[in-house]
Amino acid sequence: MLSRVLLALACLFSLAAAARPASAGELPEPAGIEWSACPVRVPSGARCGFLIVPERRDAPDRTIKVGFARHMSTSMQRKPDPVVYTSGGPGSASLQLLGLLRQAFPDRDVIALEQRGSRWSEPSLGCPETAQLLLDELRARPSGAGSCLARLREEGVDPRGYTTAEIAADVPALRAALGYPQWNLFGVSYSTRSMLQAAALDPEGTRAVVLDSFLPEQVAWYDDAERNLLDTLTRLGLREQFDQAVRQADAHPIELPALDPVRGTSFTTRLTGDDLKAFLAEALHEAPVLAVAPVLVGALADGRTEVLRPLMDQIAPALVSHDWGLYHAVQCQDEVPFNAFPAEPRLFTVKVDRALCREWALPKGKPAKATTQAPVLVVGGELDPTTPPRTARPAAAALPNARFAEFPGVGHAVFLSGACGRRVIGAFVADPAAAAQPVGCAAPYERVGPEEVHLTAAPYRLLGTPWLGFPLALFALFSVLQLVAGGGRGWALTAFAGLSGLAFLGLSFQVLYAQFKTNEVVLGLGVPSVVARELTVLLAVSAGLSLLALTRRRGWPHLASATVATGFLLWWVLWML
Known part of the structure; x- marks a missing residue:
């Protein structure tokens, strides 16, 4: 190890120029790059900028x-790509x-590249108007296919510049601007398309590709969307229960409280079976949710719709965190026109996308038919x-x-x-x-069955x-006082x-903390269930002993202890459980 360190130090100055682009201050700034303050927290030593x-x-x-x-x-084994x-x-x-990229690739420079038109690019094609439209869909009061297109055009934005082809072309442009001879491309979900196109545009500069x-x-995503969800539920063995939950929601829409993050007001959602499908399609992206899907879907089939409250509290704010102008500029040119929509869409998100794209009336994109000779790893859940x-x-x-690696128990985004x-x-x-195969990769979260969870909304509240x-x-305070006073005075x-x-x-704390560390979604x-059944017996014993002690010794300490213990037992059983 010491010899390698000394060798690296000896070669450092002679190899630095060839191995890596100069950092700021060593050489003139790269052409086409404008450095700026980072808009989000990044690892120490990182720099942000614009291409x-x-x-x-x-x-x-x-x-x-x-x-x-x-x-x-800063690794001594730093690779040039x-x-x-x-x-x-x-x-x-x-x-x-x-930060996560730096941990995954410690011996390489890592670059996180935004898409043009995204939140941390300029201009940012954010569309609160579209977020409000989606929120109105959840209110069951759709406001029509309103959009922010006119406003963006007034600001000088040309939506024809926000396509997969243009996003892909930005990748080799950044490589050239930063001075790297070669690098490795990494895309996830939609960006697998743009990264594959980038590899096709830049064969000499692409060492490897991760998709x-x-x-x-060639996949018509909208036409496939409902099937993809139902296939996942079938593989989980939950299709029949989910179909039952959908039928119930169609017959009696689910009402849930929610926050409108655009207006800053509360409202009540009315979710039909189609809305339920849209919710589950997003929620089951996450491996922790997949692990508890038997509990979640089983509860919905039994009419326990309160289990949707945590999902609703996540989805409403997520609607305003998305850059919908960019999303629809790309989808309306490169995705929607290539779908047949043979039937009326069931998922409300698909309905909105089709309606907005009809209004935006952007030109149909041209398929890239991209390929690459570089080694490609495709990973999927x-x-x-x-x-x-x-x-x-x-x-x-x-x-x-290319080779394909499938990971057990994983939904969307393996990385x-x-x-x-x-x-x-x-x-x-x-x-x-x-x-590259997921040898030894077990599901990241153990599957949780309905018998393992006692349904209650109290912990979330x-x-x-x-x-x-x-x-x-x-109750904790009085339990301590009982133990100390009883032990000190011989009151067994x-x-x-x-x-x-x-x-x-x-x-109970030990079990709940272990569950939090294992899968907090539960x-x-x-x-x-062990808390609701076995451990609650201990609570009943404590309340019973407190009442028995009161019959032996009258007085306010014993009366207060018995009252608190009995009251807490009632609170635990009637409210918590």
């Missing part, structure tokens, strides 16, 4: 800024993942409800030098679902010629309103009442 490019390369008079962040590796990553969407942000949750160009192995595997087989997926991807980038847990704190019943109460609290649905 200056034409808005439309066929009409290059107007330029725009595409955001990116770069972290330069970086990893450049772009998130999916279209319109999902990338900069916030720079996570591959969305092939076994249970992906959006870009399933059913479509990703044959698309990978059609590439000249974000667990460390094992990141290790496989890292191993491929280290040696693209080697086989406590997370948002901690003062509701005041009875818990009061009182001491054992306090001990039973503390045992209940301690064991606590959004209820509590582990």
Whole structure:
């Protein structure tokens, strides 16, 4: 090890110029790059900036800024070819993942590249008007296919410049501007399309390509959307229960409270069966939710619709975090026109996209039919409800030098679902010629059955309103006092009442904390059954001993202890459980 370190130090100055582009201050700034403050938290030593490019390369008079962040590796084994990553969407942000990229590829520079028109690019094609339209759909009061297109055009934006082809062309432009001879491309979901096109545009500059949750160009995503969801539910063995839940929601729409993050007001959603499908299609992207899907879907089939509240609280704010102008500029040119829509769409998100694209009336894009001779690793989740192995595997087989790896228990975005997926991807980038299979990769979360969870909304309410847990704190205080006073004065019943109460609290906390560390999504649905059954017996014992102690010794301490213990038992059974 020491000899390698000394050798690296000896070669450092002679190899630095060839191995890596100069950092700021060593040489003049790269042409086409404008450095700026980072808009989000990034690892120490990272720099953010903009790539200056034409808005439309066929009409290059107007330029725009595409955001990116770069972290330069400090490893002594640093490799000369970086990893450049772009998130999916279209319109999902990338900069916030720079830290995770640095951990996955410690011996390489890592670059998180935004899509043109995204939140951290200029202009940003955010559309609160579209977010409001989607929120109105959840109110069951659709406001029509209103859009922000007119406003964007007044601001000088030409939506024809925001296509997959233009997004792809920004990738080799950034490589050239930063001075890297070669690099590795990494896309996830939608950006697998743009990264494959970038590899085709830049064969000499592309060393290897990672396509996570591959969305092939030849797949009609909207036509496939409902089937993909139902296929995942079938593989989980939940199709029949889900169909029952959908029928119930169609007959009696589900009403849930929600927050309108655009207006800052509360409203009540009315979810039909189609809305339920749209919700589940998004929720089942996440591996932790997939693990509890038997509990979630089973509860919905039984009419326990309160389990949707945590999902609703996540989805409404997510609607305003998306750059809908960019999303629809891309979808209306490169996706919607290539779908047949043989029947009226069931998912409300698909309905809105089709309606908006009819209004926007943008020109139909031209298929790229992109391919590459570079080594390609396509990774996919076994249970992906959006870009399933059913479509990703044959698309990978059609590439000249690609292999496909499927990960058990994973939904969408393998890279974000667990460390094992990141290790496989890292191993491929280290040696693209080697086989990359998820050997030894178990599902990142163990499957949870309905019998393992006692359904209750109380834990989720406590997370948002901690003062509701005041009875818990009061019971803990009196249990300590019972144990101390009873032990000190020889009051055995009182001491054992306090001990039973503390045992209940301690064991319950241990089980709940372990569940939180294992899969916190469970606590959004209820509590582990062992807490609701076996450990509640300890609580009943504590209350019973407190009452028995009161019959032996009258007085306010025993009366107060018995009152608190009995009251807490009632609160626990009637409210918490």
